[in-house]
Each structure stands twice: as structure tokens, then as C-alpha cells.
Amino acid sequence: MIDLWIFGFSALTVAATLGLGFWSAGKSKTTADFFVAGRSVSVGWNASAISGEYLSAASFMGVAGMVMKFGYDALWYPVCYACGYLFLLLFISGPLRRFGAYTIPDFAEGRYDSPLFRKIAVVFVLFIGFFYTMPQMKGAGTAFSYIFPGLPYWAGVLLIGGVVTLNVAVGGMKGITLVQAFQYWLKMLAISVPVFVLMAVHGSYGAHLGSNDAAAYPPEMRRALPEKAPADAKWIAPFGPLTTRAAAAAGLSEEQQRPYSLLYTYSLIIALVCGTAGLPHILVRFYTNPDGTAAKKTTMWVMILIGVFYLFPPIFGVLGRDLFPELYAAAGAKGTDKVVLELPRLLNIRHQPYGSILSGLACAGAFAAFMSTFSGLLVSMTGALAHDVYGRMLKPSATEAERLRAFKVSAVLVGAVAIALGMRVEELDINFMVGQAFAIAAASYFPLLFMSIWWRGMTMKGAAAGMLGGGLSALASVTLTSFSDLKLLPLGPFWAGHPLLRILCEQPAIWTVPLAIVTMVIVSKATRSEIPADIRDKMLVFHAPERLGLKKEYVREHQGPKPA
Amino acid sequence: MLESPGMKTGKLDLEKLMRRQLELSISCAAAFLSVLLLLPLANYIFPEAMARRVGGFTLTWLILGLLFFPLVWAIAWLFIRKSIELEAED
Numbered sequence: 001m002i003d004l005w006i007f008g009f010s011a012l013t014v015a016a017t018l019g020l021g022f023w024s025a026g027k028s029k030t031t032a033d034f035f036v037a038g039r040s041v042s043v044g045w046n047a048s049a050i051s052g053e054y055l056s057a058a059s060f061m062g063v064a065g066m067v068m069k070f071g072y073d074a075l076w077y078p079v080c081y082a083c084g085y086l087f088l089l090l091f092i093s094g095p096l097r098r099f100g101a102y103t104i105p106d107f108a109e110g111r112y113d114s115p116l117f118r119k120i121a122v123v124f125v126l127f128i129g130f131f132y133t134m135p136q137m138k139g140a141g142t143a144f145s146y147i148f149p150g151l152p153y154w155a156g157v158l159l160i161g162g163v164v165t166l167n168v169a170v171g172g173m174k175g176i177t178l179v180q181a182f183q184y185w186l187k188m189l190a191i192s193v194p195v196f197v198l199m200a201v202h203g204s205y206g207a208h209l210g211s212n213d214a215a216a217y218p219p220e221m222r223r224a225l226p227e228k229a230p231a232d233a234k235w236i237a238p239f240g241p242l243t244t245r246a247a248a249a250a251g252l253s254e255e256q257q258r259p260y261s262l263l264y265t266y267s268l269i270i271a272l273v274c275g276t277a278g279l280p281h282i283l284v285r286f287y288t289n290p291d292g293t294a295a296k297k298t299t300m301w302v303m304i305l306i307g308v309f310y311l312f313p314p315i316f317g318v319l320g321r322d323l324f325p326e327l328y329a330a331a332g333a334k335g336t337d338k339v340v341l342e343l344p345r346l347l348n349i350r351h352q353p354y355g356s357i358l359s360g361l362a363c364a365g366a367f368a369a370f371m372s373t374f375s376g377l378l379v380s381m382t383g384a385l386a387h388d389v390y391g392r393m394l395k396p397s398a399t400e401a402e403r404l405r406a407f408k409v410s411a412v413l414v415g416a417v418a419i420a421l422g423m424r425v426e427e428l429d430i431n432f433m434v435g436q437a438f439a440i441a442a443a444s445y446f447p448l449l450f451m452s453i454w455w456r457g458m459t460m461k462g463a464a465a466g467m468l469g470g471g472l473s474a475l476a477s478v479t480l481t482s483f484s485d486l487k488l489l490p491l492g493p494f495w496a497g498h499p500l501l502r503i504l505c506e507q508p509a510i511w512t513v514p515l516a517i518v519t520m521v522i523v524s525k526a527t528r529s530e531i532p533a534d535i536r537d538k539m540l541v542f543h544a545p546e547r548l549g550l551k552k553e554y555v556r557e558h559q560g561p562k563p564a
Numbered sequence: 565m566l567e568s569p570g571m572k573t574g575k576l577d578l579e580k581l582m583r584r585q586l587e588l589s590i591s592c593a594a595a596f597l598s599v600l601l602l603l604p605l606a607n608y609i610f611p612e613a614m615a616r617r618v619g620g621f622t623l624t625w626l627i628l629g630l631l632f633f634p635l636v637w638a639i640a641w642l643f644i645r646k647s648i649e650l651e652a653e654d
Contacts, residue, residue, distance in 0.1 A: 075628045083636050086596055090589040090643060210620025236622055237615060238607035258608065265604045273600075293648060300640045307633040314629055454586060536578075543582045545651040 009360035025171030047301030052184030053376035057139030058434040060369035065337035067317025071235030073242040078310035084276020089299040095542040097295035112460035129381040135433035137422020140370040165415030183368035190365025194344040228325040250499040271509030275438030278445030281380040385410035443512035444471030462524030470516025477505040
């Protein structure tokens with residue numbers, strides 16, 4: 001039975017996305033419009049668009065589901081997702097914008113004068129990008145089959161993937177900026193309004209969190225915790241089931257488990273904070289700012305916008321545990337991951353049809369979440385193909401018209417591959433896939449950017465060795481974990497004997513990030529003679545104020561000779 | 565490729581600017597990291613104190629789930645103001 005409210009809101013979101021996309025596509029004409037939105041997006045629009053792009057399916061549905069399932073430990077996710085931005089602001093966003101490179105590959109080549117390094121970086125952008133599109137596609141597919149119970153999983157993947165690909169192909173970066181800004185505010189509305197209404201009807205955040213607290217409520221006033229919900233001891237306190245899984249599987253006592261949990265927590269924090277600072281689709285957005293100061297101001301606003309957003313999903317998790325414990329019975333997308341969409345329906349019991357209306361609003365927010373993150377990823381991957389592979393490697397002499405066509409063809413190509421991949425990942429967990437993408441980005445891009453911007457002694461070989469070493473060891477260890485979880489490798493007994501190794505493989509950032517940085521330093525010292533000769537000039541471009549006019553733009557309106 | 569009148573004389577100034585920008589970034593990062601990294605440690609060492617109830621919340625939930633965000637905003641705001649000031653000075 002299809003709920004008309006849910007159907008109506010979702011259809012409206014998709015229609016508004018397409019409509020806005022086509023409307024602003026009419027104003028995208030030049031290559032710079034397509035790649036960097038004419039490099040003229042104002043702070044307010046850009047901050048809303050980055051936030052819209054950043055709040056993915058994992059943030060909108062996954063965080064609430066994880067808090068509901070795991071309790072306190074899952075709070076690290078929203079906090080670190082938001083705080084990773086601070087690292088971007090402190091160390092990366094301003095210099096990167098000043099450097100004027102459009103893509104990470106541009107940056108890689110510009111900093112090290114090495115076309116080879118550009119190729120390595122292109123491969124990495126596409127790889128992390130596809131890794132991160134898979135969970136978005138999976139979210140779209142599962143939400144779709146929730147709204148239309150009869151329809152298959154692949155229909156949602158196809159619809160959302162198709163709409164976004166069309167949007168990016170016709171409007172490029174400028175076309176999606178407006179759409180993503182709209183989608184941020186839709187998501188904000190969709191997560192906050194149901195929370196306020198639910199709290200007004202069913203009691204506040206603190207009341208639900210403390211409803212089983214013996215000291216605050218005498219037994220006769222205390223609400224009995226639903227049978228299926230996890231008890232306070234394991235849920236509300238730190239070091240719960242999320243971080244102790246490996247140690248618990250090894251059969252350690254509770255006291256023995258605690259150091260392992262602490263280690264897991266630290267590794268998770270490093271992965272999330274450094275991973276945020278290294279996701280290519282977020283970095284690309286800084287180039288749409290007019291200058292480095294605007295880039296910094298944008299980051300500040302992004303932090304406020306996503307920080308306010310992230311206050312809400314944990315509230316859904318807390319309310320869900322008390323009010324809707326039925327969700328604990330099923331797993332993944334049919335279980336707690338659905339809490340944001342399902343919880344508002346409780347209002348229907350007393351206040352028909354407001355529960356359906358709010359649930360419809362939440363579904364609209366979920367659709368906005370899949371679409372905006374996917375469109376950001378699509379633009380950054382399309383940029384890598386059209387700008388780096390076609391415009392720089394295959395045909396550097398291409399005209400403006402050819403570059404535009406290359407952008408559109410690449411968008412369709414990347415979109416098609418992402419849809420095909422998305423159809424194959426129905427079995428995997430959304431948060432798990434996002435976590436892997438973060439772990440890899442944290443150990444490759446973040447060390448690369450941080451060290452390249454702040455250490456003049458870096459050489460191309462040091463950068464490449466560190467990025468590949470860190471990224472590949474993160475990839476290898478998370479792959480090992482997922483293969484054994486999917487029962488493709490019989491490692492269960494081994495993990496039970498070695499909980500420490502299990503944690504280091506499942507959550508590798510605590511050793512892969514230092515590994516990448518140490519490799520960079522050692523290899524760079526060994527190849528000291530290869531430090532680019534004009535390193536001082538490059539550092540000046542990174543760090544000198546813009547008004548000196550030193551930067552070189554990598555995406556230009558005209559490809560003619562540059563004025564001296 | 566990069567020629568500007570200030571290039572040669574600007575060498576020393578750049579080093580100064582870079583060092584001061586980096587110092588600013590590092591001190592802001594240190595303020596942020598010390599809270600972020602000490603919280604799990606506090607949970608580990610003082611489980612009872614961190615589980616004290618404040619209006620239904622446990623103390624540690626209140627810090628991580630609510631109070632952490634304003635702290636980060638304050639650090640970011642301070643950083644941007646100082647960083648723009650630094651650039652304007654040189």
C-alpha cells in the first residue's frame with residue numbers, strides 16, 4: 001500500500017531537482033561554468049551547496065540508525081563528520097584555493113611538475129569516487145523499495161542515478177550548485193520539523209535519554225524500557241557494542257575489553273576527521289569560491305550548517321529506542337536504518353494524517369540526500385575524466401566546444417558505471433561502505449594535501465609513495481575485514497585469537513595515516529635532489545595573500561597565451 | 565612562470581607569514597584535538613563522573629552530542645578572524 005503523502009513529497013523532490021537543474025543549466029555556458037561554476041559562487045550559496053553535498057544517505061538515515069542501534073559510540077560519527085571540516089579549514093582550504101588548481105590531479109601536477117603523478121592522482125579520484133557512490137546508490141534503491149513496496153531495488157538506483165546524471169550533464173557544476181543548496185535546506189527541514197513535533201508530542205530528548213535513570217525517576221514514574229531495546233548499561237555508556245565487537249568475539253572479560261574499545265574509538269576518530277579532509281568531491285568545491293578568504297569563510301559556514309544538522313539524527317536514534325523498538329528485530333535497511341522515515345508515522349495513532357505528512361517530508365529529505373551527494377561525486381569524477389584525462393592527456397589542444405562536449409560525455413559515462421555498480425551492492429551495509437571510503441581517503445589524500453601544502457621538502461616520489469602506501473594498506477585491511485565478514489575468507493577463528501589485529505584491520509586509520517606521513521618524509525629525504533627548483537614560488541602561491549596576484553588558474557575561459 | 569616585483573624581497577616575509585599561519589593553525593588544532601582526544605580518555609578513566617546525569621543526559625553524552633559543536637564553531641570563528649588579520653598586516 002503506497003502512502004500518498006510519501007509518494008507526493010518524494011515525487012515533488014525529484015521534480016524540483018530536475019526543474020532547478022534545467023533552469024540553472026540555461027545559465028551555464030562556458031567551460032569554467034561547468035567545471036568550477038564560473039569560480040564566482042557566493043559564500044552563502046557555496047556553503048549551502050557544500051553542506052547539501054556532504055549530508056549523504058549515511059548522514060541522513062545512517063547516523064540515526066546507528067545511534068539507535070549502538071548508542072553512545074555512534075555519536076562519534078556525526079561529531080567527527082562535522083569536525084573534520086575544521087581540519088580542512090585550518091590546514092587545507094585557503095592554500096588549496098589560492099593555488100588555483102581545479103582538481104586534485106591539477107594540484108598534484110602543479111605542485112610537483114610531474115605528469116606521471118597526475119595520472120596516479122586521476123586513478124585515485126575515480127577509485128575513491130566510485131567507492132563512495134556505491135552506498136549512495138544502495139540508499140536510493142532501498143528507500144525506493146520502502147516507498148513503493150512492490151518495486152525492485154534496481155528501479156530506485158536507475159531513477160535516482162538517471163536524474164542526477166541528466167542534471168550534471170546539462171548544467172555542470174554551476175547547474176548543480178543551486179540544486180544542492182536547495183537540497184541542503186530541504187534536508188534540514190526534513191530532519192528538524194519531525195523531531196520538534198515528535199518531541200512536543202512524546203517528550204524531550206533528555207527525557208527519553210533519562211527515562212530509565214533510577215536516580216531521576218522513582219520506579220513508579222519510570223517508563224519501562226521496551227523489551228527489544230538495548231539496556232542502558234550497554235547503550236548509553238561509552239565503549240558499547242560498536243567498539244567492543246572484536247574484543248567480545250575473543251571472549252575477553254568486560255574489564256579486559258576496555259583498552260581495545262579505547263583503541264577502536266581513537267582509530268575511528270582519526271579515520272573520520274582525516275577522511276573528511278580528504279574526500280575529493282568536497283575539495284573540488286573550494287575552487288568555486290572567488291578567493292582564498294571566501295574559501296575560509298565558506299568552510300566556517302559549512303561547519304555551522306552541518307553542525308546544526310547533526311544535532312538531529314541522534315535525537316531520532318534516542319526517540320526510536322524508546323518509542324519504536326520493533327525496528328531492532330530486523331537488520332540494516334529494513335531495521336534501525338529506517339528510523340528517520342518510520343518514526344514520524346507514530347503520530348498517525350493520535351493525529352492522523354500528520355504522521356504521514358512528516359514521514360513524507362522525511363522521505364523527501366532522504367531523496368535529496370542521495371541525489372545531492374551523488375551529483376557532487378559525479379561532478380568531481382567527471383572533472384577528473386574530462387579535464388585531466390581528455391583535456392590534459394589525450395587532447396591538450398581541445399577547443400572550448402570540445403571540452404564542453406567531453407564534460408557531457410564523461411558525465412554520462414561515469415553516471416552509467418555508477419548505476420551499474422550500485423545495482424550490485426544490495427547486500428552490503430551503507431555505513432560500512434562509507435566507512436571504507438573514509439578510511440582510504442584519510443590515509444591517502446589527507447597526508448598528500450597536508451604535507452604538500454606545509455612542507456617544502458616533499459618530492460614527487462615521496463608524495464606518491466606515501467599516498468599509495470597509506471591508501472593501499474587501508475584498502476587491503478578493510479577488504480580483508482569485509483571478505484571475512486562476508487564469509488569469503490575463513491578468518492573468524494583467527495580474529496577471535498587476535499582481537500588487536502582485528503581492530504587494526506577493521507579500523508586502520510590509527511596506523512595507516514602515520515604510515516603514509518612517515519613514508520612521505522623518508523622517501524622525500526632520500527630523493528632530496530628532486531625537490532622542484534621553484535619550490536619557493538610554489539609555497540608563495542599557497543600562502544601569500546591573493547592581492548599579490550600570483551596564482552595561476554588551471555581552468556581558463558580561453559586557452560590562448562597567458563598575459564605576462 | 566611566476567614573476568612578480570615582490571618575489572625576491574618577499575622571501576623573508578613569506579617565511580614569516582607561513583610560519584605565523586602555521587602556528588595559528590596548529591594552536592587552533594591543538595585546542596580542538598585536546599578536547600576531542602581527551603574525551604575518550606575521560607570516559608575511560610572516570611566512567612562514573614562522565615555518567616553523571618544532567619537533565620536526563622549523561623555528562624559525556626551532553627558534551628559529545630550537544631556542546632561540542634559550539635566549541636568547534638568558536639575555534640573556527642577565531643581562526644578566520646586571526647588569519648585574515650595576519651594577511652592584512654603583511
